[in-house]
Amino acid sequence: MALKTRYELKLGMATREAFGRALVELGRENPDIMAVDADLSKSTFTHLFAKEFPERFVSCGIAEANMVGVAAGLASHGKIPFAASFSCFLLNKAFEQLRVAVAYPGLNVKIVGTHSGISIGEDGPSQMSVEEISLACSLPGFVVLAPADEVATRALVRAAAEHVGPVFIRTGRPRVPIVYSPDQRFEIGKAIQLLDGDDVTLIANGLMVAECIRAAEILDAEGISARVLDLHTVKPLDREAIRRAAVETGAIVVAEEHLVDCGTGVRVAQAVAELHPCVMEFVGIQNTYAESGPPEALLEKYGLTAPHIAAAARRALARKRGR
Amino acid sequence: MQPTRSLEELQAIAKQIRRHIVEMTGAAKSGHPGGSLSAVEILVTLFFGGVLRHDPKRPDWPERDRFILSKGHGAPALYAVLAECGYEAAPRELLKTLRKLGSPYQGHPDKRFLPVLEASTGSLGQGLSIAMGMGFAARLNGNPSRTYVLLGDGEIQEGQIWEAAMFGAYHKIDNVTAIVDYNKMQLDGFIKDVMEVEPLVAKWQAFGWHVLEVDGHSFPALFAAFTLAREVRGKPTVIIAHTVKGKGVSFMENNPKFHGVAPTPEEVELALKELA
Numbered sequence: 217m218a219l220k221t222r223y224e225l226k227l228g229m230a231t232r233e234a235f236g237r238a239l240v241e242l243g244r245e246n247p248d249i250m251a252v253d254a255d256l257s258k259s260t261f262t263h264l265f266a267k268e269f270p271e272r273f274v275s276c277g278i279a280e281a282n283m284v285g286v287a288a289g290l291a292s293h294g295k296i297p298f299a300a301s302f303s304c305f306l307l308n309k310a311f312e313q314l315r316v317a318v319a320y321p322g323l324n325v326k327i328v329g330t331h332s333g334i335s336i337g338e339d340g341p342s343q344m345s346v347e348e349i350s351l352a353c354s355l356p357g358f359v360v361l362a363p364a365d366e367v368a369t370r371a372l373v374r375a376a377a378e379h380v381g382p383v384f385i386r387t388g389r390p391r392v393p394i395v396y397s398p399d400q401r402f403e404i405g406k407a408i409q410l411l412d413g414d415d416v417t418l419i420a421n422g423l424m425v426a427e428c429i430r431a432a433e434i435l436d437a438e439g440i441s442a443r444v445l446d447l448h449t450v451k452p453l454d455r456e457a458i459r460r461a462a463v464e465t466g467a468i469v470v471a472e473e474h475l476v477d478c479g480t481g482v483r484v485a486q487a488v489a490e491l492h493p494c495v496m497e498f499v500g501i502q503n504t505y506a507e508s509g510p511p512e513a514l515l516e517k518y519g520l521t522a523p524h525i526a527a528a529a530r531r532a533l534a535r536k537r538g539r
Numbered sequence: 540m541q542p543t544r545s546l547e548e549l550q551a552i553a554k555q556i557r558r559h560i561v562e563m564t565g566a567a568k569s570g571h572p573g574g575s576l577s578a579v580e581i582l583v584t585l586f587f588g589g590v591l592r593h594d595p596k597r598p599d600w601p602e603r604d605r606f607i608l609s610k611g612h613g614a615p616a617l618y619a620v621l622a623e624c625g626y627e628a629a630p631r632e633l634l635k636t637l638r639k640l641g642s643p644y645q646g647h648p649d650k651r652f653l654p655v656l657e658a659s660t661g662s663l664g665q666g667l668s669i670a671m672g673m674g675f676a677a678r679l680n681g682n683p684s685r686t687y688v689l690l691g692d693g694e695i696q697e698g699q700i701w702e703a704a705m706f707g708a709y710h711k712i713d714n715v716t717a718i719v720d721y722n723k724m725q726l727d728g729f730i731k732d733v734m735e736v737e738p739l740v741a742k743w744q745a746f747g748w749h750v751l752e753v754d755g756h757s758f759p760a761l762f763a764a765f766t767l768a769r770e771v772r773g774k775p776t777v778i779i780a781h782t783v784k785g786k787g788v789s790f791m792e793n794n795p796k797f798h799g800v801a802p803t804p805e806e807v808e809l810a811l812k813e814l815a
């Protein structure tokens with residue numbers, strides 16, 4: 217993709233909806249696919265699956281820990297369960313079950329968190345998830361995916377079903393811009409370069425990918441050439457893409473809709489430290505819980521929009537140049 | 540315990556609270572009107588009916604009774620009640636800032652923004668455990684404070700509720716009263732179609748609780764139940780309050796849509812006419 221491409225970011229569907237639709241497609245192809253729900257099927261879009269395959273839809277009530285245990289049992293019988301809830305309830309309430317009943321024996325359970333990050337807006341922090349990348353990455357053997365748009369979600373839900381082993385997919389509540397063409401190919405563990413550049417690399421996933429593209433445009437107008445990498449797989453990490461970014465641009469900004477202390481950024485930093493130390497800056501939520509408000513206003517207030525990413529890129533560049 | 544207000548007064552307050560709920564969620568364009576409306580008589584009996592020992596002028600009075608809204612999405616009802624009680628931290632004129640940036644009235648109860656709340660809730664299933672700890676500490680301290688905790692009927696599907704229930708009976712936490720807002724509905728629809736919770740009375744009894752079953756929209760019945768609960772020694776009491784989700788607004792009653800969808804401006808107008 218050529219440098220200085222102006223991306224026309226058209227609003228697409230929410231990644232949670234793309235998940236729900238993809239699951240129906242998978243259900244038509246594979247009779248072992250199941251949906252497991254904890255009284256949020258209307259919000260996670262598993263109600264679409266429930267409608268078409270009622271006998272393969274498992275209603276658990278408001279009981280996330282039990283839901284994950286049930287999914288483990290289903291997987292033991294060769295089923296491919298997709299257990300879905302808000303990310304915060306799924307990871308936080310059922311973490312022990314994910315650890316001992318799923319990750320420990322390495323079962324083929326897929327968990328899908330919707331309403332991730334602070335962009336859920338008005339419901340506020342009790343329903344927001346700002347720590348689940350960290351939690352999911354701390355489960356040995358788990359694949360951790362965070363798709364940026366509906367195209368990525370559809371492809372990665374499919375990839376998750378084909379992958380044998382536990383997978384977490386992080387999706388969001390609001391509609392998000394489409395950053396991919398419909399024929400884009402996705403592979404678990406392979407980052408995608410959306411824009412090339414040689415001054416600085418912007419790494420992100422989820423809805424922060426679109427913000428990075430916007431940040432690259434801001435920087436472009438200032439004569440700064442930014443590479444944009446969609447790190448849709450947080451685990452396993454695409455170490456080669458990260459190494460190349462460090463070597464070729466010498467400055468990396470990681471932007472995430474997550475606590476900055478323990479998410480994608482620290483994982484990238486670990487790889488950078490091992491492979492090719494370079495200047496880094498981190499954009500994310502700083503040691504706090506957010507609040508209620510419109511999603512756009514929250515992203516702005518908590519420092520997660522394109523101007524904040526561009527500012528971090530300028531800081532990184534100044535440090536790289538020794539100023 | 541004596542009722543502090545007449546039935547007519549309580550009914551008028553309840554109507555006012557319902558108007559607030561409709562206007563607040565309408566203005567916010569989001570929120571949970573159904574489960575807020577079903578809990579109105581329960582909250583009004585507690586806060587206005589002489590059950591809860593509290594003093595809006597002294598929110599940090601150590602011997603005050605505590606109230607926890609474990610089903611935190613019912614926050615609009617609690618906010619309206621706190622405002623009508625005259626708590627300084629809960630101004631009436633800000634009620635319509637519900638869910639707006641910086642409002643004391645966050646989407647779910649948040650002690651950081653409204654310190655007179657006794658707990659931050661919104662993740663279902665946790666309030667009863669917190670109430671148990673409060674009851675335990677009050678007894679240890681010789682503090683006459685009682686703790687009241689409101690649970691959703693969907694919420695009690697969470698396993699933690701039953702861990703707390705077992706704890707309450709074993710530790711004889713008789714200064715805690717739980718209320719189940721038994722409106723027969725949860726987010727995805729009717730309880731019976733998602734995860735049945737019956738037989739509810741027998742379940743709580745089997746867990747060692749004193750169980751009372753009442754019409755959750757009847758002030759005299761609620762008041763009588765709270766009075767009985769105070770007198771029970773050696774075990775906690777749960778009041779199974781039969782309610783109607785969306786109570787008071789005809790087109791919201793028993794309508795699953797209004798669990799988590801706010802009324803449109805036209806619906807607000809219609810509802811306010813019914814609540815005039």
Ligand SMILES: Cc1ncc(C[n+]2csc(CCOP(=O)(O)OP(=O)(O)O)c2C)c(N)n1
Pocket residue numbers: 254255256278305309571573574575577610612661662663664690691692693694695720722724725726784798
């Ligand atoms: C742990 C947890 N899981 C899921 C949710 C999402 N949620 C919010 S309200 C609700 C339904 C609650 O039903 P109920 O307790 O019956 O409340 P009411 O009918 O009084 O509104 C759900 C599933 C949540 N808030 N917390």
Ligand SMILES: [Mg+2]
Pocket residue numbers: 574691692693720721722723724725
């Ligand atoms: Mg209910």
